[in-house]
Structures are given as structure tokens and as C-alpha cells.
Amino acid sequence: MFHVAVVGAGAIGNPIAWGLSLRKDLAPIQLIDGDVVERSNLARQPWFGEDDIGCNKAVTLAARLAGGETPLYASPEMLTQSNREILLADADIVMDATDNWEARLVIQEWAEQHQRPWIFNSAVRLEGMSTRLDPGGPCLRCWFDTKETQGPACFEAGVLGSVTLAVAGRALLLLDDWIRQGSSPDQGTLWLIDRRFGSDRSIHSGPLRCDHGGHG
Amino acid sequence: MVDMDDRVIEQYSRQILLDQIGYDGQTRILAATVRVQGPDGPPRDLLVRYLSAMGFGVQVGTNLSGYFEIACQDAIWTMEIGGGRSQFMVDAGALLTEIALTLAQGE
Ligand SMILES: [Zn+2]
Numbered sequence: 001m002f003h004v005a006v007v008g009a010g011a012i013g014n015p016i017a018w019g020l021s022l023r024k025d026l027a028p029i030q031l032i033d034g035d036v037v038e039r040s041n042l043a044r045q046p047w048f049g050e051d052d053i054g055c056n057k058a059v060t061l062a063a064r065l066a067g068g069e070t071p072l073y074a075s076p077e078m079l080t081q082s083n084r085e086i087l088l089a090d091a092d093i094v095m096d097a098t099d100n101w102e103a104r105l106v107i108q109e110w111a112e113q114h115q116r117p118w119i120f121n122s123a124v125r126l127e128g129m130s131t132r133l134d135p136g137g138p139c140l141r142c143w144f145d146t147k148e149t150q151g152p153a154c155f156e157a158g159v160l161g162s163v164t165l166a167v168a169g170r171a172l173l174l175l176d177d178w179i180r181q182g183s184s185p186d187q188g189t190l191w192l193i194d195r196r197f198g199s200d201r202s203i204h205s206g207p208l209r210c211d212h213g214g215h216g
Numbered sequence: 217m218v219d220m221d222d223r224v225i226e227q228y229s230r231q232i233l234l235d236q237i238g239y240d241g242q243t244r245i246l247a248a249t250v251r252v253q254g255p256d257g258p259p260r261d262l263l264v265r266y267l268s269a270m271g272f273g274v275q276v277g278t279n280l281s282g283y284f285e286i287a288c289q290d291a292i293w294t295m296e297i298g299g300g301r302s303q304f305m306v307d308a309g310a311l312l313t314e315i316a317l318t319l320a321q322g323e
Contacts, residue, residue, distance in 0.1 A: 015262075019301055022258065039226045046269035125234060126313060158233030160316060161266055166309025172302035193306075195313050200306065 008097030009033035009057035015168035021068030033058040034078035044161030128167035128193035137185030241320030249273035254284035
């Protein structure tokens with residue numbers, strides 16, 4: 001059974017963890033987050049309530065989703081370069097539910113080193129993105145052509161919980177595909193969620209060799 | 217219309233920051249009650265959970281099967297059941313975005 005690690009137990013991590021907990025074919029699900037619940041999280045992290053303010057997100061979410069088909073456990077720490085080998089030691093695939101570019105680079109470097117896939121997710125304002133990054137396929141830099149450490153984040157901008165819900169659903173579809181079919185490095189697909197499209201859209205990378213050598 | 221105190225503003229700050237919602241839109245959301253009808257189970261619970269978190273008052277009904285209906289006064293949205301849980305999350309997210317933006321705009 002696959003071990004899925006979810007990095008971030010916030011707006012995207014909440015519904016991803018919910019969806020995972022209802023599957024029957026996974027090893028216990030790991031939730032990694034060192035952050036605590038704040039009042040401003042409640043409108044889009046709806047497994048948290050007022051009484052959870054100040055409590056660790058990963059611990060609280062694991063407790064809230066207990067009793068589903070698959071148990072969850074919490075790693076109440078921020079993922080960093082120095083703890084990634086320990087925290088992700090068991091992971092077969094990583095779900096990015098951070099809202100932070102640096103944490104994504106940590107995940108990506110781990111994924112390159114161990115030749116494992118991970119699923120990138122982001123949401124800001126009314127737009128969301130999701131893509132699975134398979135070993136040998138396009139990396140973050142291939143997709144976004146940036147070395148900047150600050151990519152799209154939802155710090156200052158508004159965001160809606162329904163958008164993060166849709167992104168989480170797309171991430172879980174990408175996970176479903178991987179569980180059924182394995183990696184497909186020649187078919188990178190970036191999914192865009194934007195209400196102006198009417199439904200979500202995708203961009204295909206086509207066959208693309210990443211030349212960034214694990215330094216995306 | 218109710219005035220939002222500081223705690224309420226903080227709770228919905230990320231929605232208020234959206235141009236399409238703003239302070240007035242969030243006030244309308246907090247004043248609105250939506251009725252969610254459809255079969256019992258995790259999908260309906262998910263719709264109710266997200267609508268409540270956004271600030272809507274929510275009433276739940278079970279007298280529909282085969283689809284979900286979300287209504288607020290004269291406005292009605294429906295959603296088919298099927299396609300698996302992950303696809304339901306994608307579709308529910310899109311529908312709830314439309315509902316929130318529509319009801320935030322008011323008349
Ligand atoms: Zn690359």
C-alpha cells in the first residue's frame with residue numbers, strides 16, 4: 001500500500017486529507033505541518049473550528065478525520081532541508097499543500113534525489129493550479145521558468161475555500177491516476193482552475209526532458 | 217444588514233479581500249440562508265461544511281435523491297451525483313464559487 005505524505009494541513013491540506021481518509025487502499029496518511037490554527041483560517045479550512053485556534057494544524061486535522069477508512073498521523077513540524085530525509089523517509093508520493101515556494105523546493109529536491117513523484121498545488125484569489133511532477137518529467141522551473149523563492153502565495157491576496165476545494169479534488173484525481181497507472185514523465189499536465197473558463201483547463205507539456213538537473 | 221465586528225472581519229478576511237466579495241459581499245453572505253437538499257452522506261456533508269465555513273446559514277433537507285440542490289430564495293443550483301469523490305470535489309468547488317460570488321453580489 002502506498003504511503004502518502006501531505007505537506008501542509010491548511011486550506012488545500014484539509015480537503016486532501018479528507019479525501020485520502022476515505023480511501024481504503026492507502027497506508028496510514030502522514031500530515032506534516034508546524035503551523036497553528038488562526039481565526040482567519042476558519043473560512044476555508046473547514047475541519048477546524050473556533051476551539052482549535054492556537055492548536056497545531058496537523059495534529060488537529062488528524063484527530064478530526066479519525067474514524068475514516070484509513071488512519072492519519074501528524075508530524076507537527078515544518079518541512080525543511082534538514083528534516084526532509086527523516087520526515088519523508090516512508091513517502092511514496094508527496095502532496096504539496098503548502099502555500100510557500102521554499103517548501104515546494106524542499107519537496108522537489110527530495111523527489112529528485114529519491115526519484116519519487118509529487119503533486120504541486122496552489123490557489124490564490126479565484127485561481128488554482130495543480131500538476132503531478134514525475135521523475136524524469138518537467139520540474140517546477142520547466143513549468144514556471146523561475147528561480148525565485150517567492151512564487152504565487154496566498155498571504156496578502158484573498159482566496160476562497162471553494163477554490164482550494166477544487167484544487168484538492170484535482171490533486172486527488174492526479175493521485176488516482178498515479179495509483180492506477182504509475183508515473184508518466186512524458187505527459188506532464190498543468191491543470192488550471194479558473195471560473196472564467198467555465199470548467200478547469202489543462203496545459204500539456206508534451207515530451208519534455210528536464211535539463212535543470214534537479215535544481216528546479 | 218449586520219455590522220461585522222473585528223473578530224468576524226478577521227475570520228472572513230481572505231474572502232473580504234477578494235474584489236468580487238468585499239465587505240458588503242461578506243455581509244450579504246452572513247445574512248443569507250441557503251438550503252441544501254440531497255441524499256445523506258459525505259458529499260452533502262462536504263457541501264454543508266464549506267457553505268457554513270464561508271459564512272452562510274445552512275438548512276439541510278433529504279427529500280431528493282440522485283442530485284443535490286442548493287437554493288437561496290429564488291436562486292437554485294443543482295449538481296449531479298456521480299463521477300467519484302475526487303471529481304465531486306472539483307465540481308463542488310466550482311459550484312460553490314459561483315454560489316458565493318452570486319449571493320455576495322446581492323440584487
Ligand atoms: Zn526542469
